[in-house]
Structures are given as C-alpha cells and as structure tokens.
Amino acid sequence: MTAPLPVTLPPLRGELLSSWISRHANFYGVTPLTMLRHGLPDATSLGPIDLSLTKVHANQIAGMFGASPKLVHGLSFAGVPKVAHRFIAKSPMQRCARCTPSVAGPLPILRSGLQGWRITCPHCGEPYMNKTSSGGDWALARYRAAARRGETLLHNHAERGVETWLPPLEIARLLLMRRIPWRPPRDGDLWRYRLLGAIVPDFDDLLTKDSAFTFSPKHPILPLHIRPALLAGVAIIDHAGPPMLRMLQGHMMGDNKNRFVMATDHLVTPAIEWGPPQQMQLI
Template sequence: MPATPSPMPVCFPPALDELLSSLIRRHAIFYNVPPLAVLHHAVPNLRSLKAADLDLTQDQAEALAIMFRTTATAVFGMTFAIAPGATRRLISSRVMQECQTCSTQHAQDGPVLRSQLQGWRITCPTCDGLLRDPDGLESQLSPNLLWRSASRGEQLLHREAHDGSRHWISPAVVARLLLVPRFVRWGPDKGDYRRARLLGLVIPEFDRIAMEEPTNIANSGKPILPLHLRPFLLAGVAVVLESGPEMLDLLRRHAIGVRREVFDAFAAEAIAQWVSVRAHSQKQLI
C-alpha cells in the first residue's frame, strides 16, 4: 500500500477554476523544484502533469488532497478526469483563450484556468464575460438568436463534460459530426470547397465565414474551432439536439463516400437507435 504523503508546509489555495497541473506548477516554483517532484511527492506512479489533469483516480486525488491540505472532491474538481471520451477531444493541451476581466486579476506566471483549455467555451465561467484568443479575437456573432443558440450549445457541452448529461446523443459527438467534410459543387469564385463542413447545412452563415479563413478549418478528428468561429459550432450543436434524430438523416445524405464512413463511425449508435425508432413508427402507421 502506498505511503501516505505528508502535507506541504506552505500551501496556496487554488484560484477559482484553476487546473490541477497549474496548482502543482505554482507550488514547484515556490519550492524551487521540478513540477514532477511535487506531483510524485503525493503520487509517485503518475507519469505526467497531463495524466494528473485527465486520468486522476480516487486514491490519487485523496493523496494529493492530503498534500495540499484540501479535499479529494476539490482536487477532482480541478481536473477533467470525469469528462467522457468524446468531450476530451474538445480539451486543448495548451492555453487557447482568456477572459480579459479575470486575467487581469492574476500576475504573470499565475494560474492556468480549466476554461482556458476548453474548446466548447465562448464565455468565462467565472464572470460570464466573452473570452478572447491571444490575438484579441472574439466571436463574430452579434447578440441575436444565433448567439442564444450558441450559448445553449455551450451549456449542453459544459454539462456533459462535468456530469455526463446528454440528450438522445452526446453533444460532443454532434460537434464532431458537424465538422465532417461535406460534398459541394462550388465554382472557383465561391472559395475552397474543401472547407465545407456539414455545419454549413445547419448554420449557413458558417460557409461564408469559413471561405474567408486564412487557415485550415478544424475537422472531426480534433473538433476545436478558433474562438471567433466557435459560436457557429455551438449553435449547430444546439440546433441538432433540439431538432431530434431526423436531423442525422439530413446530415448523412450530404456526407458522400469516405465522408459518410466517417460520419457513420461517429454516429453509429445514435443512427441505430434512430432507425429502430423510425421502423417502429412506420409499423404503427401500417
């Protein structure tokens, strides 16, 4: 049985929404030791700080709680350990964004917040302010009906990440489906057809914006859009979930060839459930 770690003589309280690896790094700076030395003081078998953020177990959380003089629940709350597999594809390995209001409260080399890595966030969970990326870009959406749908999508993905809540299909899976490339017949004057995504069928504005992007558009493998494009994806997630399984049929018809195989691989379970429901409904009509 692993030895119980001793509490640290000096412990800093975590910032609101701080990432566990960030708290470990701040203590390492204070004690002038490598971050892994702090981690291994409590949990010798964890191989990296990333593993602490993503794969923490109950026993490991309890050991870290003793070291940091807090509770295992508080330690777990600083990680993504309970996030479902599909949601983890929306978690970045680096800081992508910040809240202008809250970031001014932290000095240089201050805490890294979980929301800075979450690819489904457009607002700060602490103050509800808009997030911005390192270039100062924010959303291109104005506060209208589409923005309200984007906020709804953000809430759906947030709940799934934190307590596993989902509708008839995982919101994170829907985000991946919407970024599957779709077949179009655009002419040369309408931009690069390779940027077309199924999302454009649900939120037509996205196609116009995507054509103007100087960089490649994210795909279903790593479905994290730049912050200024993210509201379109979040709005699409909300629309699909509210429309019901019928929307999958529409999207699937526009995924041709290999794209359809990719679509089916992501949505196999949901499609099977929908086919069963539809078959049952058709029998009732006979």
C-alpha cells in the first residue's frame, strides 16, 4: 500500500482524474507519469486512466491521495457505458468562461470539457461559446429547445445510466450514418448527406457550407456550432418512438439501408420475430 502524499490538493468541481494527478505533479515538480506511478508503479502513461480506471487502480490512487475510491472513480469516465467513449474527446473542446477555475500551474481540465454531447455548462447552465463565429448558431436557433432535451437525454444515458427504449447515444450514431454508402455517378451531393438531414433539414445545408470537419458514427463528436442539430435529432426520435425509425428506413439506400434496418427492426416490429438487438458495424 502506497503511503499517502504529505500534501494533497482538493479536486476542483467536475475535474478530470488525469487533471487532478497533473496538478499534483506540478505541485511536487515531477512529471504527471511519475506522479501516477507513485500510486500505480506499473503505469506506462497517464492518458488511458480516465477511461479505463479499474477498481484496483481507484483503490491505489485513493490511497496515494488519502481520498475515497468513490471520489477517484467519480473524477474518471470509468462509469460511462462503452458506447459513450466515442463521444469523449481526448483534449478539451469547450470551456465555460464563468466556471474555468483560476489556480496556479497548468489549466485544469474539467470532465465536461471533453463531453461531445454538451452544448451548455453542467455547472452553471451557460451555453458554451464557439471559438470561431459561424452561421450554425443562427441556422439552428429554432432547434435550441429540442437540442437541450437531447443534451439531457445523452447526459442521463452517459453519466447516470438511464435506460430508454433506444439508448440516446445509439440514436446519435444512427443519425450520422450516410444515407447512401457509395458515391453515385450523378448527383454527387447525395453521397455526403447523413440520415440526420431527414429530421433536421438544416443539417444538410450546414454540411454543404462547412465540410472542414470530419465525423461519422465512429467519430460522432461534432463542432459546437453544429452539435445542436444532432442533439435535436436525438430528442425528436426519442419522443416519436419506433414509428419514426420505420419512416427513416425509407430514407436509407443500398447496404446502409440494410445496416439500418438490421440495427433497428427489432424496435420497429414485434420482438418475438426478431429476438435481441444486434450490434451493427455502422459506417
């Protein structure tokens, strides 16, 4: 058992585990990895600790800081479902001007800064601000209320394990599927369009104007100014229920239609015919 450090710094509200460890490293004048190894001698990098913290790790780190394992676990993302991992960025994408703490040393990282489903600060409720101005805010203003509902659905699923008829993080991934899996010889634009455009038509317009970002069901984190479209789509489907999935099946083509139907038909038709849901590879 590692002896507790002589001086420990309290975690900030909503702070990420690796950020807390890094602030101690700064305080003691060592590298963050050296700091982590004080508690976990076999650790090879600090990066994975936030997502893959085990119970044993949490106990050891808690011992090093003289804290409870529950507190350490709560600073990490170890409790979020696997499907949420894709929605967690590797570095902060957003900061709240009001809640960014002023402390000595490196700027702390809050868990909410990495959450690709957030458009508002969970601590004070303020909307996150875009780093660069764009037309997204204006074009998507009428989806604001639905987007806030979608944000709450995704948050409750990722952070509180709340079950719904179709997990909101899965809905988000389905909505980012291409409607057509190949580039057709004519009508080149259709290939770019995502299923989300069938529910939030402004999404396709924004895509046409701004193609500088990449995303897919595998990389579902959208830039902040376009994120409300996806969140609104999730809220609309969650509210409408399975009949809307049946309608959306009609918007898909080719192999992607087959993938979508296989991923959703157990919800659209009686379970007795289809059995348990299948994990599909979405492209």
